[in-house]
Amino acid sequence: MAMLTSTPLTFSVRRSPPELIVPSKPTPRELKPLSDIDDQEGLRFHFPVIYFYKRNPKMGNKNPASVIREALAKVLVFYYPFAGRLKEGPGRKLMVDCSGEGVLFIEAEADVTLKQFGVALQPPFPCMEELLYDVPGSSGILDSPLLLIQVTRLLCGSFIVVVRQNHTMCDVFGYMQFMTALSEMAKGESTPSTLPVWQRELLCARDPPRVTCTHHEYDEVADTEAPIISLDDMEHRSFFFGPTQISAIRRFVPTHLKHCSTFEVLTACLWRCRTIALQPNPEDEMRMMTVVNARRKFNPRIPLGYYGNVFGYPAAISKARDLCNKPLGHALDLVMKTKSEVTAEYMRSVADLMVIKGRPNFTTVGSYIVSDVTRAGLLGVDFGWGKAVYAVLDHPVASIFTHYINHKGESGILVPIWLPSVAMKRFVKELGNMLARDNNDHVIQEQVPAYSKL
Structure with missing residues (x-):
């Protein structure tokens, strides 16, 4: 089974008081409106990205926190809106007051080694609250810092960097542009x-x-029958899909859909297994919402250097009965068709909808959200100590597909899944059925699940 589990770990952290890092040179004081894609309700939250770095003898006794702190002040000269604060105008329009107040920075030390985090680094991470201190008042949307960075040094000379960013400012590609600039400054570049x-x-x-x-993705759906699930009853696990697992799933792809991408077939598989595990009403509409990068959909293209949000969130919809009882091709066909809907006109239509309908949230009832950042280059952020040994975008609800190399050296995709504990057991079983092989090393044929409601 391709399921990964975290190693229980307890450690203590000693932190310096949080400080505000301001641009190292004067920057313009102005009001800069966000786009109508940026400021929709569904992006008004902060998301963390976690980086693990090994000790590098070539860096001597250099303190990574000091290096990153100094580089941060320099990069904010170019990315000065990050040092500002969000304000809300008429029609809930968000804009950045480029006040130069700065971003939050925390230096910390932990009495633990990188090795103690276990052979397999993957979410959920133990003691996340220690690796990223939620400074009181820092996680709001309006009048709050737009970035919070904590650098935690470990006993072995390794260190962990956690960057928490307000999503309205940029998507993962814009974020990576900023982080690349920060790493360049850390290594001595001036621009x-x-x-x-x-x-x-x-x-x-x-x-x-x-x-x-x-x-x-913005439909108004009444949530009348959904059970209230306590967070204590939720289970968070990560699943690894290497070439063997992907090949096993592809055995269920019909001939006319063989050209599907790995992301599409894996997304369809997880959507189907997850729906079976949740056991919804057979007539319930289940949504699969997938992030689609739209940067290349425009002509002329979005300019190089643009770091705002440029993605669509199209929703594939199916009755629960069909998802559970029909072959994988049903879900896969819906995922592929839905992804293809994102065009330049689609994005303009989303922006217009935000203004007309007051910037609504994404539909959450019956929705499963996935995003693929395997090609975002998270591991490539190098502050001088080399590339990260592991990096992941941690989302409270969505399944973020990240590139991962397991302890056997196999390259693949890591997918975190959140489900109620009872449903997680069913999910593991259904996924196991799809990945199972018989004694002749053939994939066991897909079986219609024993699902009493259907």
């Missing part, structure tokens, strides 16, 4: 290799706004 571009007006609503596409 980022890619200069930042604001131009958020490129993704603002038209005048007059007009919704020209179907957007099921």
Whole structure:
């Protein structure tokens, strides 16, 4: 079975008081509106990215916290909106007050070694609250710091960097542009290799706004029968999918869909297994919402250096009965068709919908959200100690697909899953059925699940 479990770990952290890092040079004081893709309700939260680094003897006694702190002040000269604060105007429009107040930075030391985190680094991480201190008042949307960085040095000379960012400011590609610039400054560069571009007006609503596409991801759905699940009853596990596992799942792909991508077939598989595990009402609508990068959908293209949010969140919809009882091809066909809907016109339609409907949230009832950051280059962030040995974007609800090399040296995809404990057992069973092989090393044929409600 490809399930990974975390190693229980207890350690203590000694932190310096949180400090505000301001740009090292004067920056413009101005008000910069976000785009109408940026400031939708579903992006008004902070997300953390975790990096693990090994000790590098070539760096001598250099303190990574000091290096990153100094580089941060320099990079904020170029990315000065991050040092500001969000304000809300008419129609819930968000804008950045480029006040230069700074971003939060914490230096810490932990009485633990990197080795003690276990052979397999993956979410959920033990003692996450120790690796990222939630400074009181820092996690709001308005009038709060837009970045919080904690650098924690370990006993062995390794260190952990956690960066928490307000999602309204940028998507993972914009975030990586900022982090690349930060790492370049840490290694002595005076200017980022890619200069930042604001131009958020490129993704603002038209005048007059007009919704020209179907957007099921923003449907208003009543949640009348959903049980209330305590967070204490939720289970968080990570699953590894290498070439062997992907090959096993592809055995269930019908001939006319063989051209599907790894992301598409894995997403369809997880959506189906997850639905079976949850045992919803057979007539319930189940949604699969997948993040689609739209940067290349525009002509002319979004300019190099643009670091705002440029992605669609299209929703595939199926009755629970069909997802559970039909072959994998049903879910896969829906995922592939839905992804193809994201065009430049689709994105303009989303921006217009935000203005017309007051910036609604994504539909959460019956929804499963996935995002693929395997090609984002998270591991490539190098502050001078070399590339990260592991890096992951930690999302409280979505399954974020990340590139992962397991303890056997196999390269693949790591997927975290959140489910109620009872449902997790069913999920593991269903996924195991799809990955199982018989004595002749053939995949055991997919069976219709024993699901009494269906």
